[in-house]
Amino acid sequence: GAGVSQTPSNKVTEKGKYVELRCDPISGHTALYWYRQSLGQGPEFLIYFQGTGAADDSGLPNDRFFAVRPEGSVSTLKIQRTERGDSAVYLCASSPSGSGDEQYFGPGTRLTVT
């Protein structure tokens, strides 16, 4: 079956613009995670959804970042007033039911803020 997919694969935007990044999890997976990976670093946790609700958003760096999962499947990560420091690869993962399950990662979206 299909794995986790993310669109776009690459996004270049100007400082101050708004961007949306999309994640399609594996069908039937209730848990969805967003991570951010800067160059030379491991991925950093941003937010975890269980179904439609954000069970843990403690990793979101500030209020410019927001994520939704309105129907419990596709999720969108939204970044307002982008800054150059937001440039990174944004990874999405899903798992069948949450903690303890193996997470399956998408290929990521490379965001570049100029």
Next chain:
Amino acid sequence: KQEVTQIPAALSVPEGENLVLNCSFTDSAIYNLQWFRQDPGKGLTSLLLIQSSQREQTSGRLNASLDKSSGRSTLYIAASQPGDSATYLCAVEGNNDMRFGAGTRLTVKP
């Protein structure tokens, strides 16, 4: 807060050598530990998942061990090949999130 450390940061070996990558974590209250491979510009490929109740997992030339009480895991790669060249990431899953190390960049020279 869980901290995950990987040593060494980079490793270069000749083809055919056996090697060990190390991972340590500060909080032993974990659900599982997972080793990933990441090729340049690519996403994460899961290699091995060790549940907190397990001591090791094996897949082909790879063997991962877990000592939860001491907060350590090792990834053993036997008979390394140039195709093994990549960054290897260790990640521990706690309550609601997964914490990653910074990775070990492995180069296997032919």
